[in-house]
Amino acid sequence: MPTYSYRCPEDSRFDLVRPMAEADEPAQCPHCGQPSRRVFGAPALRAMDSRLRRALDAGERSADAPEVVTSVPGRSRRATPVTRDPRHARLPRP
Numbered sequence: 001m002p003t004y005s006y007r008c009p010e011d012s013r014f015d016l017v018r019p020m021a022e023a024d025e026p027a028q029c030p031h032c033g034q035p036s037r038r039v040f041g042a043p044a045l046r047a048m049d050s051r052l053r054r055a056l057d058a059g060e061r062s063a064d065a066p067e068v069v070t071s072v073p074g075r076s077r078r079a080t081p082v083t084r085d086p087r088h089a090r091l092p093r094p
């Protein structure tokens, strides 16, 4: 079951795990017992590790705006270095 956030009239915030069908119904505050409304926002994101958040953001961005590259990542345009080892002369050529 998912976790939802609620804020009571006395401005205390609490999370509740409840079925999706009941998510929008007022929840009773565990501190004062008053009915509390669901709040939206990013309390879970704030607590999330910044590296994880960056990775998730990048993954989301790449879904509709993939980064354009002009060459294969991790490869340079430099020519293959020439070897001076005589044993390499016997290796098959592409």
Ligand SMILES: [Zn+2]
Pocket (backbone or CB within 6 Å): 008, 009, 010, 011, 012, 029, 030, 031, 032, 033, 034
């Ligand atoms: Zn309360």
